[in-house]
Amino acid sequence: MISGKNILVTGGAGFIGSHLVDSLIEKNEVTVLDNLSSGNIQYIKDHLRKKNFKFIEGSILDKKIVDKATKDINVIIHEAAVVGVKKYMDNPLKVILTNTLGTHNVVEAALKKHVELFLLASTSEVYGKNVNVPLSEDSDRILGPTNIFRWCYSTTKALDEHMLFAYHHQNGLPITILRYFNAYGPRQESSDYGAVIPIFIKRILSGKPPLIHGDGKQTRGFTYITDLVSGTLLALEKEQSIGEIFNIGNEEEITINGLANLILELTDNLNKIKPKHTSYKEFYGDGYEDTLRRVADIRKARKILNYEPKIPLKEGLKKTIEWYKANLPIFG
Numbered sequence: 001m002i003s004g005k006n007i008l009v010t011g012g013a014g015f016i017g018s019h020l021v022d023s024l025i026e027k028n029e030v031t032v033l034d035n036l037s038s039g040n041i042q043y044i045k046d047h048l049r050k051k052n053f054k055f056i057e058g059s060i061l062d063k064k065i066v067d068k069a070t071k072d073i074n075v076i077i078h079e080a081a082v083v084g085v086k087k088y089m090d091n092p093l094k095v096i097l098t099n100t101l102g103t104h105n106v107v108e109a110a111l112k113k114h115v116e117l118f119l120l121a122s123t124s125e126v127y128g129k130n131v132n133v134p135l136s137e138d139s140d141r142i143l144g145p146t147n148i149f150r151w152c153y154s155t156t157k158a159l160d161e162h163m164l165f166a167y168h169h170q171n172g173l174p175i176t177i178l179r180y181f182n183a184y185g186p187r188q189e190s191s192d193y194g195a196v197i198p199i200f201i202k203r204i205l206s207g208k209p210p211l212i213h214g215d216g217k218q219t220r221g222f223t224y225i226t227d228l229v230s231g232t233l234l235a236l237e238k239e240q241s242i243g244e245i246f247n248i249g250n251e252e253e254i255t256i257n258g259l260a261n262l263i264l265e266l267t268d269n270l271n272k273i274k275p276k277h278t279s280y281k282e283f284y285g286d287g288y289e290d291t292l293r294r295v296a297d298i299r300k301a302r303k304i305l306n307y308e309p310k311i312p313l314k315e316g317l318k319k320t321i322e323w324y325k326a327n328l329p330i331f332g
């Protein structure tokens with residue numbers, strides 16, 4: 001495990017960032033820069049009084065704050081971004097500006113401070129509509145037209161990746177890119193702007209049917225948060241990860257219909273609640289396109305990082321459901 005470093009986690013009060021901080025804080029100095037737009041101070045509250053922890057509330061769009069947050073930093077883990085499909089549809093401008101200009105500010109600061117590593121949290125969304133699963137790091141990106149807002153997030157993250165490769169090539173910035181595949185677990189945003197698993201769990205725990213967009217035959221491979229954190233920590237440790245992209249995912253593929261039924265079963269609601277289907281148009285308005293299959297090829301991460309996802313979907317869902325049962329009244 002990485003140790004003795006001075007690490008900045010942007011977006012460190014968010015779902016993934018806060019879990020990373022929980023691990024990194026054991027053996028490193030950790031600074032979190034987060035504007036709390038979707039993150040929650042509660043997720044890092046246990047660290048606030050620790051000597052090796054610093055929280056800076058502010059935006060990656062503010063160069064002065066970024067400069068302050070990167071003082072004496074050796075390693076940057078860039079998790080801050082506007083995330084969540086409904087956000088891409090409702091406020092594409094915020095997604096585009098934060099995920100590109102914000103990233104550029106952090107990269108420029110990284111260069112100025114001569115950091116040892118800049119790790120970017122990228123996404124399986126960069127593969128767009130490519131259904132040739134499992135998707136490997138050099139699979140093609142297949143996207144819809146630019147007037148479909150849905151693809152703006154994918155494009156911003158791909159641009160971030162291009163930006164990092166360019167800085168690596170032209171300025172020698174040491175970079176690593178991780179493409180996370182559909183993470184889930186405690187602390188993930190459960191509002192309509194969040195992700196499918198917490199939204200289904202929240203609805204089911206409140207006695208409502210899970211709302212499936214489209215026919216529900218679209219598939220995903222979901223990655224439990226502890227596996228994603230271990231993949232990230234492995235990438236931070238390994239010298240061979242510099243200049244490389246890795247898929248961090250789980251090969252278990254499930255349809256969204258199957259996912260809804262599994263959560264109903266695990267919450268003892270299979271005979272009480274029936275899933276409801278809705279059209280994409282009804283939920284997102286005009287101009288939405290979905291991706292029909294998305295599963296990671298993780299051979300590269302296995303080989304180079306020694307990454308191996310350990311938590312099967314059913315087990316991860318049980319843990320996640322327990323967390324939401326205990327915490328929904330607080331963070332609902």
Ligand SMILES: NC(=O)c1ccc[n+]([C@@H]2O[C@H](COP(=O)([O-])OP(=O)(O)OC[C@H]3O[C@@H](n4cnc5c(N)ncnc54)[C@H](O)[C@@H]3O)[C@@H](O)[C@H]2O)c1
Binds near residue numbers: 195
């Ligand atoms: N959750 C997933 O399934 C998933 C999949 C692939 C990639 N990712 C990537 O992982 C990263 C973390 O995602 P997450 O799921 O934890 O989402 P999240 O929304 O919980 O975390 C993002 C964090 O960034 C912060 N933030 C947003 N705008 C900011 C700004 N302008 N300045 C400072 N902080 C800002 C938010 O407050 C939040 O704490 C993102 O970069 C996302 O693109 C997530």
